Amino acid sequence: MNNRLLNPAQAAGIHVQYQQGIAFINLDRPATRNSFDLSMGVALRDCVRSLVARPPRVVVLRSTGEHFMVGGDVRHFQTLLDESKAACAEELELLIDAVNEAVIGLTELPCPVLGLINGSVAGFGLSLALACDILVAAEDAQLLLAYGAIGATPDGGASWHLPRHLGLHRALAMALLHTKLDAHQAHALGLVVQVVPPAGLPAAGLAIATRLANGAxxxxxxxxxxxxxxxxxxxxxxxxxxxxxxxxxxxxxxxxxxxxxxxxxxxxxxxxxx
Incomplete structure (x- = not known):
């Protein structure tokens, strides 16, 4: 096992900011469209652990760049496979354990969790978005499970959340046919509560977060x-x-x-x- 990858000091791609009782979790690997590797997964897990220990009034999950998140870092998976299938499987297990803990933590936080999604929301990016309590989407958001494209199955709770949101058959179609939902389709299906122009996403998110922070x-x-x-x-x-x-x-x-x-x-x- 490569313990270097598990060192929280090495973690990258997650930044937290606080503003008037609101904690902003920023996914910050824009050069890779915020794709997740083990370091980022551990960083997210540790971030959520800290919020569980001291919950803010509201959590806002958002991204840096043009995309919310495209899922796992497939190019890194290829590098691992070049080493060995066992190395890839070992790291994937560690990564999924980390992000699963983060997903459970977000759903169990006592405060509301607001997700602001834009651009590609694919693979674990969609799973992570579905762990939020409320979602606001930019008009350019595209929701896609994407796992079938690499011969994989969903992780991060997508197979639990999607049938409850969409019904079994819509969820199966999305998973098996790689059906993509745009922001307005997601709104019509009840996955998101509001669709706004991309430039208006930060302001719309802050308005809702502030309203929630002023609640009981x-x-x-x-x-x-x-x-x-x-x-x-x-x-x-x-x-x-x-x-x-x-x-x-x-x-x-x-x-x-x-x-x-x-x-x-x-x-x-x-x-x-x-």
Whole structure:
């Protein structure tokens, strides 16, 4: 095993910025269209670990350059295969373990995760986008699974998320026929909530992130947990979870502020953390 690749100090391609309670995760390998290698996968995993340890009010996942992400670094895979199939398989296992932890972390964060997608959103790029709670797309976004082109199958949770978003048969068609969705098709199917001109994507994302950051953090965490867990439980279990969550929130300062603001016909000023 090449331990050098696992050294977080060597990690590249992921940068985090903070602004008024919002954490911006930037995918930053534009020269490779933000394709993932092991170093970038470890960097993403470590970044998400730090956010899980200290959640911000909102996370925004975005990219540098003309493309969100085209998936794994296939040219690097070729280099590994030239060494040996075993070397390629070993590194792929490490890479997928790292990005899988990142995907789970994003879905389990108590705060909302907003994804801003543009250009090519392919392979693991699509899987990572689907791990976000809300997606906004630039008009030039193109969503594609792409795995079949290299004789592979989806990773990063795409085979879990896509059938739940699109239904089984649309998801199968996308996977088997390499069907590409443009931004407006993705919007019509409910994958993205808004489509904007490419130049307007940063401003649109910041507007939504700011709105979320001004929301009631504990309630947002409860909404996220209820809706995601509701995909895997029955109605009775969901009703019980909703009741427990509502009753627990009724004792928070944000609930009192929300009720008072409603009765006083003013905007609420939510200040509590998760």
């Amino acid at each position: 953090a504990a309630a947002q965490a409860g909404v996220k947990r209820l809706l995601r867990e509701g995909l895997q439980t029955d109605l009775t279990g969901t009703l019980e979870a909703e009741k427990a969550q509502f009753v627990a929130l009724s004792s928070t300062d944000d609930f009192a502020e929300g009720v008072n603001a409603f009765c006083q016909r003013r905007s609420a000023n939510f200040t509590a953390t998760h």
